Amino acid sequence: MKATFITLLLALLMPFSLIALEETHTVSRNDLGEVDALESLSPHDILDHAKAVLEHGEEVANVEANKLVMITEKFGVSLPTLVAQMVNFCLVALALYYFAVKPVTKTLDERQQKISDGLQYAEEMKVQLAEAERERAAKVKEAAEEAHRILSEAREQSKELIEKKTHEAAAQAEAMIRKGSEATERERQKMLSDVRQEVARLVVMTSAKVLSRDLSDTEKQTFADSATQELAGIES
């Protein structure tokens, strides 16, 4: 914005500069033509010529002064007015600078700062995004490796579990078979015992019936005597 303002000032001062440049150029061309003619004259002539030139210069200066006065009068330009206009222009320019250009410049600078900050932020975000992308890729890779490891461990564990369960099932089956065999053996022994008891009971009952029916009184008396002897014999 400062550059724009300076450019505006230069544009306003451009006519004056062009006028001064044109005058300088005109004088230089006249001087060059006269220098070429002087090279072919004698010193005395040169002195005269110089005098004449001085006079002519004075005349020209007077003419130029009259011309300048004529121009200024023709265009209505006077030095106080010009100075006042320049002062006014400077005041307006200063007012514009402080009340319009400076806030606008400040706003533009802030906006520019915001834009640059935004761009920097965007750049940082881009870097962070790239970093995050790298981290994400690394984490994905790590997660994939972890998943692979977990899967392998799970497979190993499932394999071990299957083997363990198989062994347990085999052991349980063996235990069940053993228990079944033991139960069968116990049942068989119990049945044998029951049969033996029943047979013994039947034998005893049958023997008792047979003996009670078939023994005669004499035999009973004889047995009683022998039993008495036996009791006495055992205890003696």
Place this chain on the structure above:
Amino acid sequence: MKKNVKIVQFAKKLVELSKEGGVVTEAGVSEVLKALKQGQHRNHLAVLKLFRNYIRREITLQTAVVSTPSNLNQANLEMIETHFTKKYNRPINVVLQQDDSLIAGVRVRVGDDVYDASIAGNLQRLAENVY
């Protein structure tokens, strides 16, 4: 119910007084009962009950119950009486009891001791051995 120690000792003393030659006799028991009736002990009923129980036990201990399905001759009875008197070192009276379930033989019970020489007892022991 806890027995009174003094009553127990008194009942046992009465039982000893009822014995004649180590044997409880009817006369001895009658004299003791007569004395108790005259004395009227403070725990008269309890003493009598205990005395009765001890007399029963003494009679059981000095009696050999001979069970047999047939009659035993006197010689066998005397043999049994002599044998158990000698065995227990006290006078044992023999009481004959008929028991047809024994089939044949003799079973003698003295107090809580049982001596079995019967066919039923032998068969029972045989059955128990077979079991």
